[in-house]
Amino acid sequence: MTPDDLDGVLDLRRRSFGPLSAADKAQWRRAVLPVLAEGRYLGVFDGSRLAGAARLRQFTQWWHGRPQPMAGIAGVTVNPEDRGRGVGTRLMRAVIDRGVALGDAVSALYPATTPIYRALGYEHAGAQHNVTLPAESLRQIRPSGQVKLRRMGPGDAAEVVAVLHRVHGAARASGPVSWDVRTWALWLGNEDDFLYLADDGYVIYRWRGDDIRVESLVAGSGETLRALWSLVGTASSIAHDVIAPVAPDDPVLWLLRERSKERVTQVRWMFRVLDVAAAAERRGYPEHVACDAVVTVDDPLSGGGTWRLEISGGSGAATPVSSPGVQLSVNGFSALYAGIPTATLRLGGLMSGDDRYDEALDSAFAAKPYMLEYF
Numbered sequence: 001m002t003p004d005d006l007d008g009v010l011d012l013r014r015r016s017f018g019p020l021s022a023a024d025k026a027q028w029r030r031a032v033l034p035v036l037a038e039g040r041y042l043g044v045f046d047g048s049r050l051a052g053a054a055r056l057r058q059f060t061q062w063w064h065g066r067p068q069p070m071a072g073i074a075g076v077t078v079n080p081e082d083r084g085r086g087v088g089t090r091l092m093r094a095v096i097d098r099g100v101a102l103g104d105a106v107s108a109l110y111p112a113t114t115p116i117y118r119a120l121g122y123e124h125a126g127a128q129h130n131v132t133l134p135a136e137s138l139r140q141i142r143p144s145g146q147v148k149l150r151r152m153g154p155g156d157a158a159e160v161v162a163v164l165h166r167v168h169g170a171a172r173a174s175g176p177v178s179w180d181v182r183t184w185a186l187w188l189g190n191e192d193d194f195l196y197l198a199d200d201g202y203v204i205y206r207w208r209g210d211d212i213r214v215e216s217l218v219a220g221s222g223e224t225l226r227a228l229w230s231l232v233g234t235a236s237s238i239a240h241d242v243i244a245p246v247a248p249d250d251p252v253l254w255l256l257r258e259r260s261k262e263r264v265t266q267v268r269w270m271f272r273v274l275d276v277a278a279a280a281e282r283r284g285y286p287e288h289v290a291c292d293a294v295v296t297v298d299d300p301l302s303g304g305g306t307w308r309l310e311i312s313g314g315s316g317a318a319t320p321v322s323s324p325g326v327q328l329s330v331n332g333f334s335a336l337y338a339g340i341p342t343a344t345l346r347l348g349g350l351m352s353g354d355d356r357y358d359e360a361l362d363s364a365f366a367a368k369p370y371m372l373e374y375f
Helices: 003-017 022-037 087-101 135-139 154-170 181-187 222-237 276-282 330-337 342-347 358-364
Strands: 041-046 049-063 066-078 106-109 123-134 177-179 194-198 201-208 211-219 241-246 263-273 291-298 305-312 315-320 326-329
Touching (some): 022 041, 066 087, 123 330, 154 181, 154 194, 154 211, 201 222, 201 241, 211 222, 222 241, 263 330, 276 315
Parallel strands (some): 066 106, 211 241
Antiparallel strands (some): 123 263, 194 201, 305 315
8 A cells, every 4th residue: 555545544443443542643654654665554445445454564573582574464454344245355365475475484463353364374373471460579579780771762772673682582482573673763752651771671661540561571681680570660659560461481470479379361363374484494493303294284375385394403494395294284384383282283173194293393393482562
């Protein structure tokens, strides 16, 4: 789409997600204009009238600590009067084709409804884990060293991206994403947020009613972890709770003095491999795993194929072969890539046939995928 279509997109978003404030509209326009120039906003038209739209966000995503480009699908909207006409399916087929054309081998989205995306090859993979903690419990976390924290803003966008690369790489993380520098610069200018940066971490948080909402907190050392969570906890004289996205085994949960019952809300995201060979080569794997397996992937959009996966030394390669291998739908291979066990895939009907590679595949693709960001 082009800038001339933005009023139509805003009307579409209003009918799908509710009204936007003038400030939100202005920020949305600033974020979207560069995306239009890159061909990352697609629309379905009925004559000259916009019927549906979707956006491909440019992300970096880590899998076992290795970064790769990822198409984050967002803002998928269809006008109320056009729903049930196949507009959403047509739109998403075009989005997937566009992701491939842009060179992305993987894609993810947060679904408002599951069936349409599952029918197009997306499968459940991970979640944003939002935990609610008493603010006082965070205040009791005492920094163990001298960590220099400073306020940050749009000019620190490149440093934030660099921190994420170092921290997620060292942690061998799977699933988390980073915006590009341009988008980070936009988000770091939000005047309602409190933003602090350390040499190996950062935190972004804001007030939400009487509570604190942490948008993102990343730390590469125990000292920085303690310093950032303790900083958030200083609001406990006013705030009752802190709601924060965390990893499934986030170390902050082991710093709490008291831990019994926890309130965790999972916002599920779905994942799709767009290019089997490129995705296999771009992913990171455990250093100690050395194996090979033959997989046949059925993809109704690309036709699929059969590949020999060869994994060793933390890297992988996929070579087309003619002999049949273990049978996976593209949904099944996407879930396997995200660390879903082969036993789950077989019982769920996403994987069948030869089982001699199952243990090797489980070891190679082992992961606990999560995201801190919602898009």
